[in-house]
Amino acid sequence: MASIPVQTAGGNYSVRVQPGLLQNLSTHLRKTGLAHGKIFVVTTPEIWKLWGKAFLASFAKQPTKPEILFLPSGERHKRLASIEKLADEMVERGARRDSLLVAFGGGVAGDLTGFLAAIYMRGIPYVQVPTTYLAQIDSSVGGKTGVNLRTGKNLIGSFHQPAVVLTDPRLLKTLLPRELRAGMVESIKAAVLGDGAYFQWLEKNCSTMLRGDIDALTQAIHVSVRIKARIVSADERESGQRMLLNLGHTIGHAIEAATQYRKLLHGEAIAWGMIAAGRLAVARGAWQAADAARVERLLFRLGPLPKFSVTPQRLLQLTDADKKNRSHTRNFVLPVKLGRAIVVTDVTAEEMLAAIRSMMQTVQELGV
Numbered sequence: 001m002a003s004i005p006v007q008t009a010g011g012n013y014s015v016r017v018q019p020g021l022l023q024n025l026s027t028h029l030r031k032t033g034l035a036h037g038k039i040f041v042v043t044t045p046e047i048w049k050l051w052g053k054a055f056l057a058s059f060a061k062q063p064t065k066p067e068i069l070f071l072p073s074g075e076r077h078k079r080l081a082s083i084e085k086l087a088d089e090m091v092e093r094g095a096r097r098d099s100l101l102v103a104f105g106g107g108v109a110g111d112l113t114g115f116l117a118a119i120y121m122r123g124i125p126y127v128q129v130p131t132t133y134l135a136q137i138d139s140s141v142g143g144k145t146g147v148n149l150r151t152g153k154n155l156i157g158s159f160h161q162p163a164v165v166l167t168d169p170r171l172l173k174t175l176l177p178r179e180l181r182a183g184m185v186e187s188i189k190a191a192v193l194g195d196g197a198y199f200q201w202l203e204k205n206c207s208t209m210l211r212g213d214i215d216a217l218t219q220a221i222h223v224s225v226r227i228k229a230r231i232v233s234a235d236e237r238e239s240g241q242r243m244l245l246n247l248g249h250t251i252g253h254a255i256e257a258a259t260q261y262r263k264l265l266h267g268e269a270i271a272w273g274m275i276a277a278g279r280l281a282v283a284r285g286a287w288q289a290a291d292a293a294r295v296e297r298l299l300f301r302l303g304p305l306p307k308f309s310v311t312p313q314r315l316l317q318l319t320d321a322d323k324k325n326r327s328h329t330r331n332f333v334l335p336v337k338l339g340r341a342i343v344v345t346d347v348t349a350e351e352m353l354a355a356i357r358s359m360m361q362t363v364q365e366l367g368v
């Protein structure tokens with residue numbers, strides 16, 4: 001089995017990736033040495049309907065069964081009210097400091113459960129069992145947990161590293177194709193910022209992945225996680241290196257905000273954001289046009305991207321509101337080679353606007 005180590009000040013753990021892992025879930029949980037008390041699983045009714053039976057199968061011979069807690073699905077339930085409700089339920093069902101939480105779901109369930117674990121009785125351990133491609137390659141790794149406020153996404157949270165991440169790529173069999181495509185954007189992002197050979201591999205294997213081939217997906221998850229693990233191991237809290245993971249996210253987040261988080265999936269907004277970032281890099285002579293074009297071609301091979309309409313001025317304004325911008329300077333991640341990106345602080349508003357305009361032109365031409 002592939003096991004990728006993550007080493008941070010907040011804890012060392014591994015990400016285990018194996019098709020069929022769910023069949024041995026209870027053994028994997030016991031191996032953490034943390035499953036001596038009760039196990040509480042946070043999931044959504046949809047995921048449980050699809051995978052609940054398979055999840056419980058490995059507990060058949062165990063004396064105690066896990067307690068299942070339901071979170072309604074959807075980004076709008078990623079908020080403090082859900083945390084309070086789940087925490088009350090945990091108390092009622094006997095959760096103590098020696099209990100173990102398990103997040104069984106996509107990034108929404110993962111972020112929320114991680115935060116619940118971070119603050120329940122001042123902190124209990126938790127395990128990620130991610131069920132979407134995005135969660136398997138990205139959100140389950142790195143220990144960023146939290147919920148949204150009405151005023152913005154992910155504004156309340158903490159760093160709380162999981163005890164282990166247990167990833168079964170077979171769970172992706174039931175994922176909607178659009179969700180898979182959106183997640184694959186983050187793989188392309190990881191390749192562009194951190195691994196040129198992986199980018200070539202994705203060019204070759206993208207269609208196989210889109211068909212749902214488990215071997216190809218497993219390989220991609222493995223490499224994507226390795227890139228993320230390398231970066232968060234160097235920088236748990238986003239002071240330097242970790243900022244690279246925001247490639248395409250400055251403008252992508254602005255697009256999400258401008259469209260009220262409704263029209264586009266996160267990955268789709270990031271795809272547009274990467275296109276804009278690439279063009280900005282080319283315009284300032286930091287990146288070869290041919291490489292930027294290759295990235296755009298690969299992004300569009302995932303499928304058409306949704307159209308949206310917003311003025312370039314408004315998008316620019318929204319990028320300034322991005323919480324990752326330190327006051328006065330504009331941090332921006334620039335691709336400089338296939339496999340390497342850098343963080344710069346001298347991108348001007350004019351450059352941003354030109355890149356946004358150019359991207360919006362493509363939104364009009366190729367968006368659907």
Ligand SMILES: NC(=O)c1ccc[n+]([C@@H]2O[C@H](COP(=O)([O-])OP(=O)(O)OC[C@H]3O[C@@H](n4cnc5c(N)ncnc54)[C@H](O)[C@@H]3O)[C@@H](O)[C@H]2O)c1
Nearest residue numbers: 046073106107108109131132134135138139144171174175
């Ligand atoms: N913590 C981090 O570092 C980090 C990084 C990136 C994103 N995120 C967060 O992740 C969230 C997005 O995650 P997501 O894209 O996984 O969304 P999600 O959790 O909402 O899942 C997307 C959809 O897929 C469904 N689903 C999940 N697993 C399935 C399966 N196996 N089969 C069929 N359907 C399934 C869900 O019910 C949901 O409708 C956002 O809140 C974002 O802020 C966090």
Ligand SMILES: [Zn+2]
Nearest residue numbers: 186249266270
């Ligand atoms: Zn992202």
